Amino acid sequence: MMKRGFEIVSKYRDQEVTIPYRTTMSAAGYDFESAVDMTIPSIWKLNFLRVLWAVKHEKKINDKQLERAKAVLKPFLIPTGIKAYMQPNEVLIIANRSSNPLKRGLAVPNGIGVIDADYYNNPGNEGEIFIQMINFGISDIQIKKGDRIAQGIFMPYLLADQADKSKQDQRKGGFGSSGR
Template sequence: MRGFQPVSEPHRQHPAAEVQLPRRGTRHSAGYDFVTPVDLTVLPGELVRVATDVKAYMQPGEVLQIYVRSSAGLRGLMLANTVGIVDADYYGNPDNDGNIVLALRNLGAEPFEAHAGDRIAQGVFMPYLLADGDDGFSSGEVRSGGYGHTGR
């Protein structure tokens, strides 16, 4: 019904890294922890994009919301778009196979460092509602691309 898979080999951004699928840290955790596949440093004021090499599948009427983990946020790290929204039709798109990319910005005064395998973000599957009169295809557009496809 919903879950995570590695992206296909041609769309991997870090082919030498082991893909770690997101998982919950405790029985009652709402969020699935995303790890960085590579070592990274985000300097103060800098924006760094890191592909997770993970894609998410879900049912129609669901969305995956991605947040920075609290521990990283306390050190000044945030997602550049504050909350990542992964739609169901992002999965398997032809541009990147649905590779979830985290755009990280450091608002702190010190460099933010993370090592491969460190938990840096968390994703929460949520249902969503449509407004009255919305048949779900109000724009008529069907996803044909990847990251930022509908926001050109």
């Protein structure tokens, strides 16, 4: 019986995607690589700076300016081509690599990613894991296919005595599908 591990999603099966791996014998995290080449733009783009200046100087900001600034601050999803299976009482925590903020100016905007056991093979995206990133560096960052971008750690979790099953539902979709 398989307990936990990784598989390549069908979309990437013939594209030389690497299954996550540990780089040392004592590493807790499995390194995830990017499945594609892509650019993560710097948040310090002109539209964002205009709105930041207006906020600082207490100037009125119109909806169009605000929407353009939000587009710059929106996290980018880096596809991994990987899905993870695990036991029902386990979670895969996605964390930034420690070198990303220091060397590349890249951050996981929500701190960590949480991959639930029922995300695996979901109908929305087959359970493909995407890594959310923002680039707070001065210049755009080029991500190449095969670059290590995050790490995943399998962990057990505990349930509270008061777990309310009436608020639980079956997962119906992919990324971000269990809430707003």
